Amino acid sequence: MSEPRLDVHAQPGPCWSVPKGLRRVPKGLDELATEHLVLNMGPQHPSTHGVLHVLLELDGEEVQAAEASVGYLHRGIEKLAESRKYHQVGTLLDRSDYLAGLHTEAAFAMATERLAEIEVPRKAEWIRALTMELCRLASHYVWAGTYGMDAGAMAPFLYIMRDREMILDILEAITGGRMMFNYIRPGGVFADLPAGIDQPIRAFLSTFETYLAEMDALLGGNEIFQARMHGVGVISRETAMAFGLAGGTLRASGVDFDVRRDMPYAAYPELDFDVPVATGGDCWDRYVVRIEEMRQAARMIRQLVDGMPEGDFTAKVPKVLRPPAGEMYAAVESPRGELGIHIVSDGSATPYRMRVRSPAYYNLAICDEALAGSLIADAVVILGSLDIVLGEIDR
Amino acid sequence: MNAVAPIAIRILAMLGLLLVNGVVLIYMLRKVLGRLHIRIGPNRVGPFGLLQTVADVVKLLTKEDLMPDSADKWLFWIAPFVVFVPSFLAYLPLAFGPNLAVTRLDTGLLFLLAVLSLIPIGVLMAGWASNSKWSLVGGMRAAGQQIAYEVPLLLSVLGPVMMAGSLDLSKIIEAQKNLWFVFPQFIAFIIYIIAAQADTQQTPFDMSEAESELITGFANEYGGMRFGFLFLAEFSNMFIVAALGTALFFGGWYLPFLADNPIALSLGPVIFIAKAYIGIFVMMWARGALPRIRVDQLLAFAWKALIPISLSWVVIWACIQRLVLVR
Numbered sequence: 067m068s069e070p071r072l073d074v075h076a077q078p079g080p081c082w083s084v085p086k087g088l089r090r091v092p093k094g095l096d097e098l099a100t101e102h103l104v105l106n107m108g109p110q111h112p113s114t115h116g117v118l119h120v121l122l123e124l125d126g127e128e129v130q131a132a133e134a135s136v137g138y139l140h141r142g143i144e145k146l147a148e149s150r151k152y153h154q155v156g157t158l159l160d161r162s163d164y165l166a167g168l169h170t171e172a173a174f175a176m177a178t179e180r181l182a183e184i185e186v187p188r189k190a191e192w193i194r195a196l197t198m199e200l201c202r203l204a205s206h207y208v209w210a211g212t213y214g215m216d217a218g219a220m221a222p223f224l225y226i227m228r229d230r231e232m233i234l235d236i237l238e239a240i241t242g243g244r245m246m247f248n249y250i251r252p253g254g255v256f257a258d259l260p261a262g263i264d265q266p267i268r269a270f271l272s273t274f275e276t277y278l279a280e281m282d283a284l285l286g287g288n289e290i291f292q293a294r295m296h297g298v299g300v301i302s303r304e305t306a307m308a309f310g311l312a313g314g315t316l317r318a319s320g321v322d323f324d325v326r327r328d329m330p331y332a333a334y335p336e337l338d339f340d341v342p343v344a345t346g347g348d349c350w351d352r353y354v355v356r357i358e359e360m361r362q363a364a365r366m367i368r369q370l371v372d373g374m375p376e377g378d379f380t381a382k383v384p385k386v387l388r389p390p391a392g393e394m395y396a397a398v399e400s401p402r403g404e405l406g407i408h409i410v411s412d413g414s415a416t417p418y419r420m421r422v423r424s425p426a427y428y429n430l431a432i433c434d435e436a437l438a439g440s441l442i443a444d445a446v447v448i449l450g451s452l453d454i455v456l457g458e459i460d461r
Numbered sequence: 462m463n464a465v466a467p468i469a470i471r472i473l474a475m476l477g478l479l480l481v482n483g484v485v486l487i488y489m490l491r492k493v494l495g496r497l498h499i500r501i502g503p504n505r506v507g508p509f510g511l512l513q514t515v516a517d518v519v520k521l522l523t524k525e526d527l528m529p530d531s532a533d534k535w536l537f538w539i540a541p542f543v544v545f546v547p548s549f550l551a552y553l554p555l556a557f558g559p560n561l562a563v564t565r566l567d568t569g570l571l572f573l574l575a576v577l578s579l580i581p582i583g584v585l586m587a588g589w590a591s592n593s594k595w596s597l598v599g600g601m602r603a604a605g606q607q608i609a610y611e612v613p614l615l616l617s618v619l620g621p622v623m624m625a626g627s628l629d630l631s632k633i634i635e636a637q638k639n640l641w642f643v644f645p646q647f648i649a650f651i652i653y654i655i656a657a658q659a660d661t662q663q664t665p666f667d668m669s670e671a672e673s674e675l676i677t678g679f680a681n682e683y684g685g686m687r688f689g690f691l692f693l694a695e696f697s698n699m700f701i702v703a704a705l706g707t708a709l710f711f712g713g714w715y716l717p718f719l720a721d722n723p724i725a726l727s728l729g730p731v732i733f734i735a736k737a738y739i740g741i742f743v744m745m746w747a748r749g750a751l752p753r754i755r756v757d758q759l760l761a762f763a764w765k766a767l768i769p770i771s772l773s774w775v776v777i778w779a780c781i782q783r784l785v786l787v788r
Contacts, residue, residue: 105594112676127756218664218753224498290665291752443755446674
């Protein structure tokens with residue numbers, strides 16, 4: 067890692083910029099000062115992306131303080147995993163990050179393989195990378211569309227749904243599921259690639275650039291959208307490091323870290339790709355970074371389809387896997403950032419303990435700080451820019 | 462009695478136009494937005510989904526009339542009508558053809574803009590009476606926005622008024638027989654469409670509704686036909702600003718180069734409404750394509766850009782007309 071170390075315990079500076087516009091009540095006018103309004107945003111609100119509940123303390127339209135309250139979607143996935151055999155845990159993890167189930171599955175499979183010292187065939191690694199990148203695109207599509215909706219633009223959402231549909235069809239052909247895959251298993255993947263799957267993938271890639279450019283022109287090319295994004299929700303590099311942010315949110319703040327490159331796994335060491343980084347740390351940079359990530363994902367998919375090796379799609383794994391006692395952590399770069407699975411095994415057929423390091427949870431942690439001082443409209447956009455998935459936060 | 466009856470018939474006809482407009486515009490909005498969003502829009506209820514709006518109206522009419530316990534009963538009850546009635550009154554001075562208006566007022570334009578500016582009071586009432594924080598924020602936004610955008614709206618219509626030398630909408634249209642005012646008054650027209658879009662609370666200025674922020678804002682606690690009235694008023698406002706734009710800038714019932722053609726003249730009302738619908742289509746187009754502007758940017762845009770430009774245009778045009786044209 068070329069990353070110079072930062073003192074993460076240093077006092078973080080102010081991480082937001084007070085927007086120009088509405089002024090605070092000037093001093094000396096205290097007798098005119100009004101009560102603050104406490105507003106419950108969510109758990110049922112179109113812009114909290116699921117069942118997030120944010121308490122906003124408002125002075126007029128200006129957010130004075132914000133507090134995120136999570137847990138409305140808690141299903142006890144980590145606890146449930148303790149009573150599942152190793153190859154059954156994937157079904158649970160699909161429902162953790164429901165927009166990118168394959169990444170969570172892959173992290174779990176990798177942790178198990180490292181614990182049980184299973185050698186994964188090269189083809190399985192490539193299939194994993196291929197499906198994961200497709201899944202990343204699908205997830206980023208949803209993010210870009212809902213981000214536009216947060217800013218009030220309806221059209222991009224429906225544009226991305228058309229493109230995402232093609233990916234979901236491809237993933238369905240490969241894995242049998244559109245969102246709940248249970249495809250990446252300890253030892254490899256569940257089934258080989260179907261014959262001729264490169265045709266629909268190539269067909270998708272042939273339209274990808276045009277459609278993405280179209281969506282980007284409609285959303286990112288729009289002057290109102292740019293005015294809404296620039297300088298809003300600025301997260302400084304130091305704050306981003308101190309809060310342990312991940313993924314696009316981290317890279318938009320100028321930290322050049324990507325698990326795929328810096329802690330290589332699957333087929334990524336053999337692939338040629340760039341990690342987009344921006345330095346501004348505002349909502350606009352988070353948009354730019356993620357859109358560029360989508361282009362890079364398409365670039366990787368092209369390489370993966372072209373160079374797909376021959377061989378087995380899974381290693382020989384016993385029906386009931388009993389990894390030796392011990393513990394192991396494995397991380398993948400999910401669409402939301404470093405997603406880690408920590409497994410503790412006592413040598414039995416079920417994990418003794420499983421813990422998910424959920425990137426969206428860490429990204430959401432900054433919301434209390436990032437929302438304060440913004441307007442309601444900004445608060446919605448900042449929440450959207452963090453790319454939260456409540457299924458993964460609450461587990 | 463004899464004097465009252467024709468007026469009553471005309472008013473009823475206008476009410477009919479308003480309701481038909483509402484039904485047609487809702488269907489049109491859905492279809493236009495659908496096409497802009499690469500989807501189809503309603504296509505299940507009736508042929509081409511034409512009965513979708515009818516089904517919706519029936520649904521709204523048969524819904525239980527709910528009122529929040531903590532609502533301010535009187536205000537809550539009356540607010541939809543305070544929004545709806547001015548929007549209907551604004552139809553009265555509209556001239557759809559030569560001598561075809563409910564009532565021909567010498568100050569028709571002034572009357573129209575005056576009743577339109579009553580609407581934010583109703584919106585604020587609705588927001589306040591609902592006793593919901595979201596509605597209140599929506600109502601406050603609507604009030605601030607409409608106060609800010611009434612000014613450029615009023616200033617932008619002054620150019621055509623100066624050219625026609627009248628506030629009577631029929632006379633303004635008649636003055637455009639040979640030259641539509643959109644050409645000399647292009648700057649005023651641009652300001653007019655922006656201010657009109659803001660005044661009718663359409664995206665990118667739909668502050669008071671703000672789906673993703675305030676979840677329909679001031680109309681949040683309304684259901685059934687009360688919501689229907691708020692909704693209808695919105696669509697009727699769209700028609701009014703489009704019709705006003707047609708009358709002020711696009712020659713009302715005149716067709717280009719066919720101003721004296723008797724057939725074209727007899728089709729006057731159809732031409733007028735068709736032009737207004739083209740204007741509405743442009744408004745829907747903007748609604749389908751643009752994100753929403755932020756509330757402080759919205760106000761800054763009105764006070765720092767639109768008002769100075771429109772004010773200076775009024776002064777410039779007054780000078781041009783006095784010094785260059787009228788000699």
